[in-house]
Amino acid sequence: MKHFVKFFVVTFFLFICTQTIAEENIVYIDMKQILNNSKAGKGAQDFLQKSFKEKQKKYADMEKKLKKEEEDLLDQKTVLSKEDFSKKVNALRKSVIDFQTERRAALEKIGVQKADARSSLLKKLDPILISYIKENNISVILDKKNILLGNAELDITKIITEKLNKELPSLSLK
Numbered sequence: 001m002k003h004f005v006k007f008f009v010v011t012f013f014l015f016i017c018t019q020t021i022a023e024e025n026i027v028y029i030d031m032k033q034i035l036n037n038s039k040a041g042k043g044a045q046d047f048l049q050k051s052f053k054e055k056q057k058k059y060a061d062m063e064k065k066l067k068k069e070e071e072d073l074l075d076q077k078t079v080l081s082k083e084d085f086s087k088k089v090n091a092l093r094k095s096v097i098d099f100q101t102e103r104r105a106a107l108e109k110i111g112v113q114k115a116d117a118r119s120s121l122l123k124k125l126d127p128i129l130i131s132y133i134k135e136n137n138i139s140v141i142l143d144k145k146n147i148l149l150g151n152a153e154l155d156i157t158k159i160i161t162e163k164l165n166k167e168l169p170s171l172s173l174k
Contacts, residue, residue: 025137029129030144030157035121038164040171044117048110055106062099066092117171124168128160 035041073088080088129141144155 026140026142027138027154027156028142028144028147028150029155029160032145033157034125034161034164035118038121038161038168040124040164040168041117041121044114044121044171048114048117051113052110055103055110059099059103059106066096066099069095120171121164121168125160125164128163128167132156132160132163 036045069092073085073092076088077085132138133141141156144150144157
């Protein structure tokens with residue numbers, strides 16, 4: 001019992017006498033806003049949207065052409081022999097399969113370009129964040145989407161966006 005009391009008294013004094021100063025600098029950024037509103041991010045989005053719309057228009061025209069071919073073939077069904085009709089049907093099916101394959105490949109290419117653009121932006125953003133952490137003695141940078149509420153003074157999104165715009169004014173996408 002004596003040991004327990006001594007232990008309790010010593011521990012109590014340690015807690016009272018020990019003064020810890022824990023000053024952690026925590027800030028947050030809106031990654032979505034940085035990726036979408038930086039010059040390079042906007043340029044990449046504009047390029048990808050333009051590319052997508054061009055491809056979409058091209059494939060819509062091709063689809064209309066294939067539908068017209070199908071309608072014409074159905075109109076000729078009674079006029080054509082069975083062999084000629086089946087040859088034309090097979091040719092049309094092959095055209096449709098080629099069209100679907102080409103369209104899928106084009107959409108995948110746009111998806112890959114989008115992922116590459118995001119990756120390039122993030123690679124360029126990392127050293128900027130690291131240097132900001134070192135310059136301002138920051139402990140942690142959090143993403144705004146993971147924060148419920150926070151002081152607006154702790155938001156460094158604009159500062160980081162400006163630095164990213166200086167470092168990476170545009171992305172080259174092919």
